[in-house]
Amino acid sequence: MANHDSVVESSPLKPNEAVSSPELVPDLATQPVSDLVDFGQMLFSQAEIFAASMLRPWNAYQIGIALGLWALAHVLRAILGPRIRNWMATREGWPKWRMRILVVVHQRLRPIFFVILLWIAVALMREFTWPSRSYVLGIIATLATAWLFVVFLTRLIRSKVLRRTVRYGAWTYVTLHILGLTSDAARLLDRASIEAGEFRLSLLLIIQAIVILGVLIVVARFFTTTTSKRIQSNEEISPSMRVLIVKVLQLAFYGIAFYIGVKAIGIDLTGLAVLSGAIGVGLGFGLQKVVSNLVSGVIILLDKSIKPGDVISLGETFGWINTLGARYASVVTRDGKEYLIPNEDLITNQVVNWSHSNDFVRLDIFFGTAYGDDPxxxxxxxxxxxxxxxxxxxxxxxxxxxxxxxxxxxDYILRFWIRDPTQGLTNIRGNVYLALWDAFQENNISIPFPQREVKMLNNEPPNLPD
Incomplete structure (x- = not known):
């Protein structure tokens, strides 16, 4: 059995010991900004020490074991992957959510096998060797497991850009936390700052702001979506009031999230209020149309003159209201075109709302018959x-x-009523005209049309003067 000296000598150099040693890491809060280059060189030297410790025999073979297990996980993925996929193809009666989970797991078979093999190797080495002989391998297994959990959790995010951003940020934080470098990284990010009087902005504050605001906005979006679905399904509320309530809730939830996030970061909103007031006056002159459209949208929702589903005519545009936005209304025509009409035009111009008070619409068509037919x-x-x-x-x-x-x-006029103008007006007029044609043909009713006769008086050429 090895003596005490040999045990001490075989203890590996831990990453957190190499970075957070009092002799190597100075107090970053008191270090001048001019010494940032020296601090970078110091970090580089510490990285060299850490790399040298990893090349020691008892650490190098652990890295070699990890590489071998990764290769073995690749082989297992190549062998078992197609079989698992064929088995998934036979699960036709399973719910969609379960199949989606299987697809995600199948896409990550290699890291899953790698994590399982790593923990098996760590357990065996801790059973038959010194704990220090599996220290690096344990760190690798912990990192691989944490990264794998981050991958699965970020799959819940639909946006690809946001998913990648959250994934890389979580990987970075998890790595620093496992290696014990979070406090040192925080002090380093806090050193990179800009100061102007009492105002101080650092990279650490920016990252904290992004994280806190991001989480609060996600929570606000969840509550907004859940509440909006309940409001939209409430038939006792008119469609225009549903839209107004949803818009107010969105503004309230996102506003509260922004306020809480800014206060949590520690930014004073007093100066921001004065600055926003000055900016608001300037924007008021430059964005008169935008403000007018916003106010017009609120008026439309309050007076219920136009609501989603109404059939309107505005100039040459005829269609039904698809959505009412804060700045414009979406009108879809029968030919599939979608017009974005500013809310101000719906307030100031003459709009024909075919279904304002009810769905009944009267249509008129004109036709004529010969004088010889009985009226x-x-x-x-x-x-x-x-x-x-x-x-x-x-x-x-x-x-x-x-x-x-x-x-x-x-000349006659035929008037009739319909109650589904959203199905079109031209087509119903055409069907009535066709029915008139068939009825007149069956009963020998003639529809006259202008006729012209050209009579030639004689064939002699006209007399031309000499």
Whole structure:
């Protein structure tokens, strides 16, 4: 059995000991900014010491074991991966959420096998050798496990950019925490700062602000989404009031999250309030249209003149309101085009709301028949033809009237009602015209059209003067 001296000599140099030694790490809070270069050189020298300790025999073979286990995990992934995938293909009756978890696990088989093999190796080495002989391998296993958990947790984030940002940030923090370097890294980030009077901004403060605000915004977004779904499903609230309540809740939740985040970081909002007031006056002149649209949107939601689902006409635009935003309203036409109409135009211009108080819409079509046809028969046939068209309401019976005697026809107007203007107006007019055509053809009712006759008086050429 080795003596005490040999045991001490075989103890590896721990990473946190190499970095946080009092002789090597100065007090960064009192070190002048001009010595930052010297501090970088000091860190480089400490890194050299740490690398040298890793090359010692009892540490080098642990790194070699880790590399061998990674290669073995790669081989296991190549052998078992296709079999697991084929087994997943036979699970047709499983819920989608369970299949998604299996897909994520299948994509991470290599690191999963690596973590399992690492902990098996650490357990065996701690059982049959000195604990110091598996110290580096234990650190590698802890890091690999933490990184793997970070990967699985960040899969819950849908945005790829945000997912990668959170993943890399979590990997960095977990690594520093496991190696015992968090306090030293915090002091180093706090040293990189900008000072102007009592104002001081450091990298550490910026990172803390990003983390705290990010977490609070995610929480605010969760509460906003959950509350919005409940409000949208409440049929007792009008559609316009639902939109208004959702917008107010979004503003309140995000505003509270920003205020709490800024106060938690320690930024004084008194000076910011004065500065924001001055900026607001300047922006008020430059963003008059934007402010006007915002105020117009609030007015529209309050007076309920326009709400999602209404069919409107504004100039040449005819369609239904898809969404009401803070600055504009989205109007979708029958041809699939989506117009973004500023809220100010909906307030100042004349808007035809086909479904403001109710869904009933009356349509008029004009036609003419020959003078030789009986007007009473024509009116009866027109009403019956309109009543036979789908979408034409029968309890609000169509009517047909004579509106004039034209040059070659008796002119009529046919009026009928529908209650689904969102399904289109041109198509229902066309169907009624087609029904009139069929009815007139069956009953020998003629639709006159202008005719012109050209009469040649003679074929002699005109007499031209000499």
């Amino acid at each position: 009473h028969t024509v009116r009866k046939l027109a009403i019956e033809a309109a009543q036979g068209v789908e979408r034409v309401l029968t309890f609000k019976a169509p009517v047909c009237h004579i509106v004039g005697f034209g040059d070659s026809s008796v």
